[in-house]
Amino acid sequence: MFKWLTLFIVPIVIISVYKRTDRYPTNKTLLNEIDPFYQGHGHLSIHFYSSPFGIDWSSPQQLLVSSLKNAVSPFNRIISHVAIEVQSYDGNFYRFTSMSDTSKDLYKRLLSDQVGLGLLLAEYPGTLENPHRLQPELSAKKQSGRVQTVSYLLSKKTIDRIEKYLIEYKEKKQDRVYSGLDKHPRYLEGAGCMAFSHAVSEIAGLDTDKSQSSWDKDILIPMSLIGPPHTKHKVSMLKFFSSKDAQSWAKSSESHIKITFWDIDKIYKDVKELKLDDTDFKLRKVGRSHEVLYDRTNLQTPDEPFWLERKNTIN
Numbered sequence: 001m002f003k004w005l006t007l008f009i010v011p012i013v014i015i016s017v018y019k020r021t022d023r024y025p026t027n028k029t030l031l032n033e034i035d036p037f038y039q040g041h042g043h044l045s046i047h048f049y050s051s052p053f054g055i056d057w058s059s060p061q062q063l064l065v066s067s068l069k070n071a072v073s074p075f076n077r078i079i080s081h082v083a084i085e086v087q088s089y090d091g092n093f094y095r096f097t098s099m100s101d102t103s104k105d106l107y108k109r110l111l112s113d114q115v116g117l118g119l120l121l122a123e124y125p126g127t128l129e130n131p132h133r134l135q136p137e138l139s140a141k142k143q144s145g146r147v148q149t150v151s152y153l154l155s156k157k158t159i160d161r162i163e164k165y166l167i168e169y170k171e172k173k174q175d176r177v178y179s180g181l182d183k184h185p186r187y188l189e190g191a192g193c194m195a196f197s198h199a200v201s202e203i204a205g206l207d208t209d210k211s212q213s214s215w216d217k218d219i220l221i222p223m224s225l226i227g228p229p230h231t232k233h234k235v236s237m238l239k240f241f242s243s244k245d246a247q248s249w250a251k252s253s254e255s256h257i258k259i260t261f262w263d264i265d266k267i268y269k270d271v272k273e274l275k276l277d278d279t280d281f282k283l284r285k286v287g288r289s290h291e292v293l294y295d296r297t298n299l300q301t302p303d304e305p306f307w308l309e310r311k312n313t314i315n
Contacts, residue, residue: 034091037284038151041297042089042159044204045151046197047138048268049081055265057217060117060225061246064237077146080264082197083134086166088159095166096131099196101178115227116235119180120259126178126190128170145288148271150211152294157301158204165203165306172307181259187310194262205302211281211294214270217263220250226257 034040052073056066070078083098101124109115115122141147154162169175169185177190185191185199201207224245227235240246250256274283274292282293 037282037291037293038087038153040089041153041295042093042156043087043151043153043293044159044162044200044206045085045149045291046201047083047085047147047149048264048271049077049083049141049147050265050268051078051080055080057219057263059246059248060222061240064240064246075146080268082193082262082264083129083138084197084200086159086162086200088163089156093159093163094131095163096134097128098134098193099126099175099178099191100129100193101125102127110237113228114234114236116239117221117225118227118230118235120221121180121182121226121230121257123180123183123190124178126176128175142289143287145272147289148268149289149291150267150271150294151291152204152206152209152211152296154204154299155297155301158299161301162200162203165200168306181261182257184310186306186308188307189310194264198262203302203306205299206296209294209296209299211292215262215267216260217266218258218260220252220254220256220258222250223255223257230257 051070052075053069054066055070056062067079081098083096085096087094104122104124106119109119109122138147172188174185174188174190178192179185179190179195181192181194183189183191184195186202191199198207201212206212222245223231224233224243225235225239227233271290271292274281274290280294284291284293
């Protein structure tokens, strides 16, 4: 009996240890350190954490299969992740954070509530991540190669605008709601890690920069695969393997909800494969990870409002 218990318990313990090590390693990293790579300028860094095995967005069915494969991995960030790091030119302002959920109840929503792809649109309790935990995790992932970084040198005016936005973000309690991929914090809807980072990029005026021209991905989610509370019908896991609707995304003529988001795994791969054949950026390697640096100090600082109004996305 003891032998069988050992065979069952030991793998669980090993996986638990790996998850903790990957998430919060023991090495200490100095916060707010001035890095000469940024040439004394304020900068915004966007860190893209890969999922263990990649997320396949080619169809709803492949999305489910690839997500389940990542879910059994011993590592964290199973559906990938993105975080922002911003520092003023004088080092007086520093933020390293992203949005994270505090409770998702994934298995209950998928198996009991049968929300289907409504999971991509769901809201959860949220919080801003702590830089004292993100910093050592980033250091560990740079060594293993599970993170790639895109950084921008920015003017003092643009850094000040980002700082003001992040202050108002908390004042408006947007940090308390972790939202689905159809939501965006600038519409006061809360945010997931991607929407949070995307909004910061917009505030800085970088969303139209040529470096981000291939980052956005559009998908039309079939209403037939979206369960409660968006619809009255439930969507079982079995439906993803038996329904024709799960083999492709919806056409524009079909009933759907459109989502636009960063394909983090694709961006991660693109940065990883960058070569120094373009004078528009600098590139450095830390461990097995890459960081590409663009000089956007002459970029015009946007003056549009932080907070916008949402148009209906249901067709």
